Amino acid sequence: xxxxxxxxxxxxxxxxxxxxxxxxxxxxxxxxxxxxxxxxxxxxxxxxxxxxxxxxxxxxxxxxxxxxxxxxxxxxxxxxxxxxxxxxxxxxxxxxxxxxxxxxxxxxxxxxxxxxxxxxxxxxxxxxxxxxxxxxxxxxxxxxxxxxxxxxxxxxxxxxxxxxxxxxxxxxxxxxxxxxxxxxxxxxxxxxxxxxxxxxxxxxxxxxxxxxxxxxxxxxxxxxxxxxxxxxxxxxxxxxxxxxxxxxxxxxxxxxxxxxxxxxxxxxxxxxxxxxxxxxxxxxxxxxxxxxxxxxxxxxxxxxxxxxxxxxxxxxxxxxxxxxxxxxxxxxxxxxxxxxxxxxxxxxxxxxxxxxxxxxxxxxxxxxxxxxxxxxxxxxxxxxxxxxxxxxxxxxxxxxxxxxxxxxxxxxxxxxxxxxxxxxxxxxxxxxxxxxxxxxxxxxxxxxxxxxxxxxxxxxxxxxxxxxxxxxxxxxxxxxxxxxxxxxxxxxx
Numbered sequence: 001x002x003x004x005x006x007x008x009x010x011x012x013x014x015x016x017x018x019x020x021x022x023x024x025x026x027x028x029x030x031x032x033x034x035x036x037x038x039x040x041x042x043x044x045x046x047x048x049x050x051x052x053x054x055x056x057x058x059x060x061x062x063x064x065x066x067x068x069x070x071x072x073x074x075x076x077x078x079x080x081x082x083x084x085x086x087x088x089x090x091x092x093x094x095x096x097x098x099x100x101x102x103x104x105x106x107x108x109x110x111x112x113x114x115x116x117x118x119x120x121x122x123x124x125x126x127x128x129x130x131x132x133x134x135x136x137x138x139x140x141x142x143x144x145x146x147x148x149x150x151x152x153x154x155x156x157x158x159x160x161x162x163x164x165x166x167x168x169x170x171x172x173x174x175x176x177x178x179x180x181x182x183x184x185x186x187x188x189x190x191x192x193x194x195x196x197x198x199x200x201x202x203x204x205x206x207x208x209x210x211x212x213x214x215x216x217x218x219x220x221x222x223x224x225x226x227x228x229x230x231x232x233x234x235x236x237x238x239x240x241x242x243x244x245x246x247x248x249x250x251x252x253x254x255x256x257x258x259x260x261x262x263x264x265x266x267x268x269x270x271x272x273x274x275x276x277x278x279x280x281x282x283x284x285x286x287x288x289x290x291x292x293x294x295x296x297x298x299x300x301x302x303x304x305x306x307x308x309x310x311x312x313x314x315x316x317x318x319x320x321x322x323x324x325x326x327x328x329x330x331x332x333x334x335x336x337x338x339x340x341x342x343x344x345x346x347x348x349x350x351x352x353x354x355x356x357x358x359x360x361x362x363x364x365x366x367x368x369x370x371x372x373x374x375x376x377x378x379x380x381x382x383x384x385x386x387x388x389x390x391x392x393x394x395x396x397x398x399x400x401x402x403x404x405x406x407x408x409x410x411x412x413x414x415x416x417x418x419x420x421x422x423x424x425x426x427x428x429x430x431x432x433x434x435x436x437x438x439x440x441x442x443x444x445x446x447x448x449x450x451x452x453x454x455x456x457x458x459x460x461x462x463x464x465x466x467x468x469x470x471x472x473x474x475x476x477x478x479x480x481x482x483x484x485x486x487x488x489x490x491x492x493x
Contacts, residue, residue, distance in 0.1 A: 025120040027201055028158055029081050036076040036086075036164060038193030044068040044092035044106065045186040051175035052104070052134035054142030061177070062140050064104060068094035070187065072108065081118035086126070087111045102138035109133075110150060120158050127151040132174050132185075148174040152187075161198040166191040374490070378415060381408045381488050384471075388446065388486045395441035397449060405446065408488070409453035419491040421461045422446050427480035428467040440464020446486060461491070 046064040053062075072090025090108040095101055112128020133145040152170035159165050170187035177183075199208035207223065209215040214225035220238065221227060227236035230243050233253055237243040240253030247254040256265030262275040264282030271283035271294065283292035287302040298310035326338035374382070387404045390397055397405070412418055424439035424446075443462040451457050472479035 025118070028120055028122065029118040030201060031081045031118070031198060032079065033197050034076075034078040034081070034084070035196040036074075036078070036193040037196070038074055038164070038166070038191050040070075040072050040074060040088075040090070040166070040168070040189045040191030042070045042168070042187055042189035044070045044094065045188075046092075046094060046106070047176075047183040047185050049176050049178070049181075049183045050185070051146060051177050051183070052106070052132075052136065052141055052144045053177070054144050055140075057177075058140055060140050062096045062138060063098070064094045064096060064106075068092040068106070070189070072189075074191065074193070076114060076193070078114070081116075083113070083115050085111065086114050086128075088130075096136065096138045096141065100138060102136055102141070104134055104136035104138065104141060107131075107133040107135070108148075110148070112150065116156060122156045122158065124154050124156055125152070126154070126168075126170075132172070146175045148172055154189075158195075161200050162195050164193045164195055166193060375415075377411045378418065378490065381411055381420075382490055384485045384487050386485070390442055390445075393438070395438065395445045397445055402449075405449050406453065409450050409455055412450065412455050412459065413453075419459045419461075421463060421489045421491050423487040423489060424462070424464045425469060425483060425485050425487070426466050427483045428470070428474040429480065432466060436464055436466035438464070439466045443486065 045067060048063045050064060052064070070090055070092040072088055074086055074088040076084050076086035078084030088108065088110055092106040092108070094104045094106055096104055108130065110128055110130025112126040114124055114126050116122045116124030127150075129147065129149045131145055132148045133143070134141060135143050150170050150172040152168050154166060154168035156167075157165045166189075168187070168189040168191070170189065172185040172187065173182050174185060175182065201208050201212070212225075213223040217226060227238040229235060229240070230237055231240070231246040231253070233240070233246040233248065235247075235249060235253040240247070242252070242254035245255060248256060251257075256267055258265050258269070259272055260269070260275040260282070262269070262277070262282050264276065264278050266272040269276075269282030270280070271292070274284050276283040276292070277285055279290070280292045283294060285291065285296070286293055286299055287296070289296070289302040293299040296310075301311060385404070385408070388397070388401045412420070422443045424441075424443035426435040426439045428435070440462065441464070443464055447457070447460045447462045450460055467474070467483065470479075470483045471485070472482040474480050474483060
C-alpha cells in the first residue's frame with residue numbers, strides 16, 4: 001500500500017510539474033517580496049518502523065494508523081517570485097493500532113527552502129528540516145520528539161492576486177526503531193494561502209498598477225505608459241533624436257539639415273549657402289520680383305519674369321516704363337525716356353507741333369507745343385467780370401446777371417479744354433470771417449450756375465479771398481464797390 005502511494009504521489013507531482021513548466025506568466029514573474037499566509041489539510045502516512053518511543057529500545061512495538069488526518073498553518077516569504085522561505089506547523093491526529101488503541105497526535109514544526117517556476121500555475125519543490133513530536137496515551141510510546149528531514153514536490157495556482165491554492169506531496173525522513181536507521185513518512189496536502197504584497201499589473205508592462213500612469217495600456221516607459229510621438233512625425237519619442245521637433249525618419253526624427261536656415265532643406269535647396277524663399281527652391285530674391293537673384297538680370301530692381309527680372313521697357317529706349325515719362329515713345333535717358341525737347345517748352349519733339357518754337361503757357365491749347373494767344377471770346381471772360389451781382393449780404397445771384405453767365409457758359413462749352421478758377425472778393429466792412437465765407441459762397445454760386453448749364457465740375461474751381469486782395473481803397477464807396485467782385489482766371493496745367 002505504501003509503495004503504491006509513493007509511486008502515485010511522485011507520478012502525480014511529476015505530471016503536474018511537467019504541466020506547469022510552460023513559459024512563466026509575466027504577471028507572476030515580476031512579483032517581489034510576497035508574503036503568503038495560509039492553512040493546509042491532508043493526510044499523514046506514518047511508517048510502521050517509526051521511532052516515536054520515549055524509551056529506546058521499547059519493550060513492545062507499536063504501529064500507528066496508516067492514514068491520519070492532518071491540519072496545519074504555514075507562513076512564507078518570497079523575496080523573488082521564484083524562491084523563498086517557509087515555516088509550517090501541523091498536527092496529524094493518529095492512534096496506535098491493535099488491542100490498545102490509544103490517541104497519538106503527531107506534531108510537526110519545520111522550515112524549508114521553496115523554489116518554484118514563476119507562473120500562474122507554478123510547480124515547486126521544497127527542501128528543509130524540523131521536528132516530529134508524538135504525545136501518546138499509550139505508555140509504550142509516551143512523549144517523544146525527533147529531528148526530521150523532508151523534501152517535497154507540489155504545484156501552486158495563483159487563482160487571484162490575493163489568493164493561492166496549493167497541492168503538496170512530502171517525503172519526511174525520521175529516525176527508525178532500529179538504532180542508526182532511518183524511515184520514511186509521507187504526506188499529501190492541499191492548502192489555501194492569502195497573499196500580501198502582490199502588485200497587480202493588468203497591462204503586463206512590468207509597472208504595478210499603483211505606480212502605472214496608464215494601467216490599462218501596456219507601456220514602455222518607466223511610468224507604465226507607451227512611448228508617444230510628441231511631434232507627430234511617426235517616430236516614437238524613445239527613438240526620436242528630436243522628440244519636440246517634427247522631422248523625418250532618415251534623419252532620426254530630426255528635420256533635414258538646413259544650413260542657411262531658410263526653411264528649405266539642403267537636399268532640395270538650389271542655393272544651400274544663401275537664405276532664400278521656398279517658392280524659388282531656397283534661392284534669394286532681393287527685389288522680390290519672383291526671379292531668383294542668380295537668374296535676375298536686374299537683381300536690385302523689381303521686375304518681371306518675362307523680362308528676366310527687369311521692369312518692362314515697351315519702347316525699348318533703355319528706360320524702364322516705371323521711370324519712363326514717355327513709356328510708349330522711344331526717347332533718351334537724358335529726357336526721362338522721352339525724345340529731345342529742342343525748344344525747351346516741356347513738350348518733347350516727338351509730339352511737339354512746333355519743335356523749334358516754345359509753347360505759350362496760357363491755359364489754351366498748351367499741349368500742342370506752339371505759341372498762341374487767348375481768343376477774344378476767352379479773354380472777355382478772364383480777370384474781373386463786371387455785371388455779376390448778388391443780393392446784399394447774400395450769395396444769391398441777381399437775375400440780371402444770368403445773360404452774362406450764360407455767355408460765359410457758352411464759351412466754356414466751345415473750348416472744352418479750358419479750365420477756370422472762379423474767385424470771390426469782398427470789401428472790408430464787417431468781420432473778416434464773414435467776408436471770407438461770403439466771398440467763397442458767392443464764387444461757389446457761380447460754379448453751381450455753370451454746372452447747371454452743362455459745364456463739368458472738374459473744369460471749375462471756387463475760391464473765396466474776402467477782403468485780402470482789394471483793387472481800391474475801402475474808405476470810399478466807389479472803392480468798396482470796386483473791391484466787391486468775381487474774377488475768372490484760366491488755369492494753366
